[in-house]
Amino acid sequence: MLDWLSNSHITANVTIWVAAVGTLAIYSILYKENPVYRMAEHVFIGAATAYGVFVTWTQILKPQWWDKITHGEWYWMFALIAGSMFYFIYSKKHVWISRIIFGTLLGLIAGAAFKGFAGINIDRIYASFKPLHGAGMTPGDVANNGVFIVVLLAVMAYFFFSFEHRSRLTSAPSKLGRWFLMFAFGAMFGSTVMARMSLLIGRVYFLLHDWLGIAH
Amino acid sequence: MYLLLAVVIAGPLIWGLDLPILVSPAVRGVYDTVAKMPSDKLAIIVIYWGSGTTAENQPQVEGLMRQMMMQGKKFTVLAFDPQGSQFSYDSAKRISKELKKTYGKDWLHFGYRPPANLVPLQLSFPKNVIGAFETDINGTKLSEIPAMQGIKTIKDIGLIADTTSVGELDTWIAYVYGPYRTPIVYGPTAVIAPEGFNPLDAGQIKGMLTGMKGAAEYEHLLKCKGFATRAAGSLSSSHLLIILLIIAGNIGYVSSRRRRE
Numbered sequence: 001m002l003d004w005l006s007n008s009h010i011t012a013n014v015t016i017w018v019a020a021v022g023t024l025a026i027y028s029i030l031y032k033e034n035p036v037y038r039m040a041e042h043v044f045i046g047a048a049t050a051y052g053v054f055v056t057w058t059q060i061l062k063p064q065w066w067d068k069i070t071h072g073e074w075y076w077m078f079a080l081i082a083g084s085m086f087y088f089i090y091s092k093k094h095v096w097i098s099r100i101i102f103g104t105l106l107g108l109i110a111g112a113a114f115k116g117f118a119g120i121n122i123d124r125i126y127a128s129f130k131p132l133h134g135a136g137m138t139p140g141d142v143a144n145n146g147v148f149i150v151v152l153l154a155v156m157a158y159f160f161f162s163f164e165h166r167s168r169l170t171s172a173p174s175k176l177g178r179w180f181l182m183f184a185f186g187a188m189f190g191s192t193v194m195a196r197m198s199l200l201i202g203r204v205y206f207l208l209h210d211w212l213g214i215a216h
Numbered sequence: 217m218y219l220l221l222a223v224v225i226a227g228p229l230i231w232g233l234d235l236p237i238l239v240s241p242a243v244r245g246v247y248d249t250v251a252k253m254p255s256d257k258l259a260i261i262v263i264y265w266g267s268g269t270t271a272e273n274q275p276q277v278e279g280l281m282r283q284m285m286m287q288g289k290k291f292t293v294l295a296f297d298p299q300g301s302q303f304s305y306d307s308a309k310r311i312s313k314e315l316k317k318t319y320g321k322d323w324l325h326f327g328y329r330p331p332a333n334l335v336p337l338q339l340s341f342p343k344n345v346i347g348a349f350e351t352d353i354n355g356t357k358l359s360e361i362p363a364m365q366g367i368k369t370i371k372d373i374g375l376i377a378d379t380t381s382v383g384e385l386d387t388w389i390a391y392v393y394g395p396y397r398t399p400i401v402y403g404p405t406a407v408i409a410p411e412g413f414n415p416l417d418a419g420q421i422k423g424m425l426t427g428m429k430g431a432a433e434y435e436h437l438l439k440c441k442g443f444a445t446r447a448a449g450s451l452s453s454s455h456l457l458i459i460l461l462i463i464a465g466n467i468g469y470v471s472s473r474r475r476r477e
Contacts, residue, residue: 030218048267048299055298059327063355112335112391119394120386120420127418188410191426195272195406197225197454198428201447202271204225215229216446 020211023203128152151180217461224457225450233449242416243433245423246401249375250283253399257374258345258367259284262388263295263304264331264380269405270303273379275431275444276403278307280377283438285315285322289374290363293325294349296384301328305353320361327353334384338391342370370396379403379425383411389420403430 025040068076088097130145131137157170158177165171208215227233253259261280265273277293284291293308295301305325312323319325326349329337341348345367346358358364366372376398378388385402393400399422402412406427415421425434428451431444 052298055301055328056330059301059351059353059355060330063351109335112339116387116390116394119390123389123394123420124414124418184410191406191409193458194429194451194455195269195427197451197458198272198406198447199269200221201225201229201428201450201454202443204222204450205229205271205443205447208226208229215226216232 016210020207023207027203151177155180221454221457224453228449228453229446232446233453235449235452237432237436237445237448239433239437240426240430242424242426243430243437245416246280246377246403246425246434247283247423247437249399249401249422250280250289250377251287253289253374255288255290256366257290257372258363259289259291259375259377260373261291261293261304262376262378262380263293263297263300264378264382264384265405266297266299266381267303269381271443271447272405272427272431273300273381273403274303274307275428275435275442276379276425277304278311278442279425279431279434279438279440279444280379280401280403281308281311281323282315282440285311285317286438288322291323291377292363293323295326295328296331296334298328301325301353320356321363324358324361324363325353326358327351335387335391338387342373342392342396345369345372370398373398376400377403381405381408383408385412385415385421389415393420401425 022040022044025036026044028034028040029037065076065079082101085097085101088094089102091097128148130148132142132145132149154173154177156177157165157173158175158181160170160174163170165174205215250259261277263273263277281291283289293301293304295304308323308325309319311317312319317323329349337348346364349358351357352361370392376388376392378385378400380403383404385400385404388400392398400420401423402416402421403425404412404427406429409424409426409430412421412424412426416424425431428444428447431442432448432451435442435445
């Protein structure tokens with residue numbers, strides 16, 4: 001009865017149809033809130049969660065934990081005990097057990113964060129000291145570095161809160177810094193719009209190319 | 217308005233709109249860094265995205281895989297998203313079939329790892345690559361895979377290519393680039409691309425593919441007309457529509473305010 005499932009051509013077609021109907025169901029929210037959208041949303045969330053559980057078991061827990069226990073490395077059982085300790089957060093009486101594992105984890109994370117700080121920031125601080133003259137620098141390089149330095153100082157002036165910006169000497173760079181920040185936010189928002197358009201194009205391309213076969 | 221947007225996007229996809237593609241220095245940086253990677257080292261393509269951003273991240277990953285396979289660079293894929301793991305595996309299988317490359321010899325896939333394991337892995341794999349990852353996507357021990365022969369520590373890793381829809385780049389810089397100076401190239405979605413400009417300027421990443429636009433530029437360098445190139449016309453036309461709508465909206469706002477006054 002299920003022989004058709006072994007036919008890759010048919011299953012590919014069924015997959016594309018299911019994906020196309022799912023895409024249209026999700027986009028139906030653009031018209032208004034409706035049961036078809038709700039249904040598709042729940043199916044998507046359920047399917048993604050189930051797939052995540054399946055992959056976690058087949059690619060991580062089974063080969064790297066369960067198989068080791070069943071092949072004699074019994075001490076991997078302690079990972080289950082450590083993992084289970086998190087769930088004691090739901091018990092008023094035994095919440096202290098969860099604090100042990102949370103405390104250990106926070107200590108490890110804090111240690112890693114301290115280590116990471118230098119790795120991230122030292123290069124960036126160093127790179128913010130840009131030369132305005134030097135061998136091999138073109139007028140374009142000088143202009144670029146000049147703009148960088150002006151923007152850097154102005155934005156830092158905006159975030160200087162130790163005293164009120166009353167005099168022109170302090171308020172002018174601060175105002176300039178605010179303008180630069182607005183330009184930056186505008187550019188970031190433009191990038192966000194591009195991202196959203198890209199995702200929409202991806203789905204429209206799927207509908208036109210894979211489903212209807214009319215895109216080139 | 218949605219219908220107008222759909223038409224503006226669908227038109228170039230159906231009839232084609234080939235606008236010139238200019239390659240930015242950031243994209244050329246990705247290409248050059250991959251090209252310079254020694255062939256005896258292994259590149260790690262990181263997948264930190266799922267079905268929601270395939271339109272942006274998948275063309276980036278396929279471009280990276282294509283260049284590495286064409287230029288004889290070994291690579292593995294490391295996924296922190298279960299869906300992204302399968303998407304990247306399917307892409308690699310398709311491209312390797314096209315370019316006649318072999319799994320296990322020219323490329324491999326480490327499979328999915330939970331996102332919570334990202335930092336512990338970044339701290340552990342530089343000292344023992346096989347010990348940290350253990351098995352590939354099929355459950356085969358890494359020590360038994362030919363492509364992993366001679367790959368022991370971070371010194372044998374030639375490149376990290378981080379493709380992502382979230383902002384975890386800083387952890388790669390903190391725990392891999394910072395202490396070991398392993399080159400990193402970055403493939404973010406356009407939403408988080410602004411976070412990449414600081415590390416790009418500081419030399420912490422060697423190149424960047426900004427969303428679908430970056431992928432289109434990369435395909436142009438690879439002389440391969442993939443999805444991102446086909447979609448570039450639609451991206452430009454949709455941006456033009458939005459610019460026109462912003463101008464029209466502002467004209468309407470100013471004129472209505474004048475009428476009220």
